[in-house]
Amino acid sequence: MVKCAYPESIQSEHMNTLEQLNFDNTFARLPDVFHSRLDPTPLPAPYLVSFNADAAALIDMPADEAARPDFAEYFSGNRLPPGSEPLAMLYAGHQFGYYVPQLGDGRAILLGEIRNRAGETWDVQIKGAGRTPYSRQGDGRAVLRSSIREYLCSEAMHGLGIPSTRALCIVGSDVPVYRETRETAAVITRLAPSHVRFGSFEVFYYRQQYAHIATLADYVIAKHFPHLHGLADKYVRFLQEVVTRTAHLMAQWQAVGFAHGVMNTDNMSILGLTFDYGPFGFMERYDPAFICNHSDTEGRYAFHQQPQIGLWNLSALAQALTPLVAEEESSALLENYSAIFWTYGTALMRQKLGLSQAQEGDLDLVIALLDMMQDSQLDYTNLFRDLGRFDSAPDSVNEMLRDQFVDRAAFNAWAARYRTRLHGEASVDAERKARMDKVNPKYVLRNHLAQTAISQAQQRDFSEVDRLLRLLRAPYAEQPGMERYALPAPAEMPRIEVSCSS
Ligand code: AMP
Ligand code: MG
Numbered sequence: 001m002v003k004c005a006y007p008e009s010i011q012s013e014h015m016n017t018l019e020q021l022n023f024d025n026t027f028a029r030l031p032d033v034f035h036s037r038l039d040p041t042p043l044p045a046p047y048l049v050s051f052n053a054d055a056a057a058l059i060d061m062p063a064d065e066a067a068r069p070d071f072a073e074y075f076s077g078n079r080l081p082p083g084s085e086p087l088a089m090l091y092a093g094h095q096f097g098y099y100v101p102q103l104g105d106g107r108a109i110l111l112g113e114i115r116n117r118a119g120e121t122w123d124v125q126i127k128g129a130g131r132t133p134y135s136r137q138g139d140g141r142a143v144l145r146s147s148i149r150e151y152l153c154s155e156a157m158h159g160l161g162i163p164s165t166r167a168l169c170i171v172g173s174d175v176p177v178y179r180e181t182r183e184t185a186a187v188i189t190r191l192a193p194s195h196v197r198f199g200s201f202e203v204f205y206y207r208q209q210y211a212h213i214a215t216l217a218d219y220v221i222a223k224h225f226p227h228l229h230g231l232a233d234k235y236v237r238f239l240q241e242v243v244t245r246t247a248h249l250m251a252q253w254q255a256v257g258f259a260h261g262v263m264n265t266d267n268m269s270i271l272g273l274t275f276d277y278g279p280f281g282f283m284e285r286y287d288p289a290f291i292c293n294h295s296d297t298e299g300r301y302a303f304h305q306q307p308q309i310g311l312w313n314l315s316a317l318a319q320a321l322t323p324l325v326a327e328e329e330s331s332a333l334l335e336n337y338s339a340i341f342w343t344y345g346t347a348l349m350r351q352k353l354g355l356s357q358a359q360e361g362d363l364d365l366v367i368a369l370l371d372m373m374q375d376s377q378l379d380y381t382n383l384f385r386d387l388g389r390f391d392s393a394p395d396s397v398n399e400m401l402r403d404q405f406v407d408r409a410a411f412n413a414w415a416a417r418y419r420t421r422l423h424g425e426a427s428v429d430a431e432r433k434a435r436m437d438k439v440n441p442k443y444v445l446r447n448h449l450a451q452t453a454i455s456q457a458q459q460r461d462f463s464e465v466d467r468l469l470r471l472l473r474a475p476y477a478e479q480p481g482m483e484r485y486a487l488p489a490p491a492e493m494p495r496i497e498v499s500c501s502s
Contacts, residue, residue, distance in 0.1 A: 015062035018074055023083030025112040035087040040077025040109050041130025048072045049170040050465045055191055059114040059122050075189050076171045077129040084111040088132035093199030093266025094316050103266050104134025123195050128187040141177045145454045146502030147186035150277040156445040156472035157274050162252045164274040165192040179501045198317040199266035205320035213323050235324040243314055243333050244340055245272025250310040251345035257283035257380040259303045261293035268313045279498035282444040284488045286373040286380040294499040311337045351439045352384050354432035357425045368414055376406045379488045381444050388436035392422045392429055441475035447496045448489035
């Protein structure tokens with residue numbers, strides 16, 4: 001278990017026990033049409049699987065609360081912290097391109113929002129907490145496997161500096177849950193400034209309840225975009241900001257080789273956070289058409305489709321906002337998406353090459369490298385990390401890099417271009433490496449790493465979950481002794497198939 005990171009004095013002065021959490025439930029105060037109030041379904045004999053002290057600090061909760069014997073009772077939903085007002089949120093969404101008129105939290109329950117001493121508010125949501133009015137055919141549960149994947153990946157993304165929901169803890173139970181095979185149940189506690197999604201707006205558009213769209217937009221603006229509050233064109237600007245955040249998020253995903261897998265509009269955060277982790281995957285061998293979700297047979301959400309799908313989803317949001325933002329205005333915003341994505345994405349890729357200045361042709365240099373990586377089936381994460389050690393001296397052959405490529409002549413030609421480009425901005429190798437190591441991670445949540453932690457956790461050994469949590473908190477650091485966690489999946493390991501079923 002992760003030890004408390006705060007000095008005792010800070011803990012007692014500024015931290016709150018589970019009974020003292022400072023709830024301020026603004027979403028619960030919205031009209032009833034936005035949610036259904038209900039209690040979680042009790043989870044038999046819950047036990048703590050993992051606890052994340054970093055996330056606990058966000059809600060001013062001291063880490064030693066996790067040692068309480070009743071901690072798992074609270075974060076299974078069996079006991080409610082005072083001040084919570086549990087509810088399931090209503091939303092709809094486009095799933096794989098088709099509109100589904102009613103989704104909603106089918107297994108997640110928002111306990112409430114906690115206002116911390118820094119003035120931020122954090123939604124506390126327990127996922128896998130039982131059936132709700134929106135469960136449709138589902139059992140309302142989540143399995144330990146998918147809960148560990150979400151827990152680790154949300155913290156890994158945060159460690160990478162990519163906006164994401166956070167994860168406080170996982171509680172497990174031996175109660176069986178049936179997916180493709182028999183598994184066991186778990187509840188993950190998710191923290192986020194908001195769980196409002198594109199689909200939260202869509203539901204009222206398709207029901208033609210336009211007043212509710214304005215109510216929700218006003219709520220989101222007042223709480224999360226307060227600088228827009230009161231402006232005559234606040235809705236246009238709000239949409240503009242969502243477009244920008246989404247374009248930036250897509251650029252960040254592409255830069256680290258992250259594929260989300262289920263980019264339905266109900267999984268698109270209105271705050272531009274990486275949201276709802278399911279069959280995601282970090283790319284190992286570079287393949288732009290990488291499909292991480294085994295259920296995505298058509299490759300709608302393939303890696304290279306993500307930026308386009310981001311735009312498609314924003315168009316669905318813009319459609320839902322037409323009662324507030326005229327179509328001419330929203331189409332102008334959507335037309336900007338591509339420029340925002342490419343400007344930011346190119347800047348990120350330039351950083352990955354360690355370039356300080358922006359020059360014409362930088363993107364070509366990146367694309368040429370990616371093409372070679374694809375031909376040689378190289379590991380996306382590791383190749384960029386290795387590139388930090390590129391020696392720009394004129395006589396250097398950069399053997400360590402060169403020998404990874406099948407076509408060495410092509411690498412030599414590329415290296416000559418790169419060298420010239422570096423010399424052109426008077427780049428200093430050691431400084432460039434230091435810069436590159438801050439943007440090219442050494443450690444990402446490879447599926448096989450998650451799978452090892454899951455298999456051990458299924459045998460009641462949770463130490464690997466905690467180890468990965470610590471590792472992925474600092475993905476850019478070398479972390480001596482942990483090098484094997486930077487290796488791609490062993491060739492003999494069967495390909496891990498992850499699908500929508502979780
Ligand atoms: P997801 O694919 O996890 O984003 O979920 C899509 C929709 O299905 C959401 O409305 C979920 O709440 C719902 N859902 C997913 N799994 C379950 C389940 N086991 N029980 C009830 N609802 C579920
Ligand atoms: Mg979802």
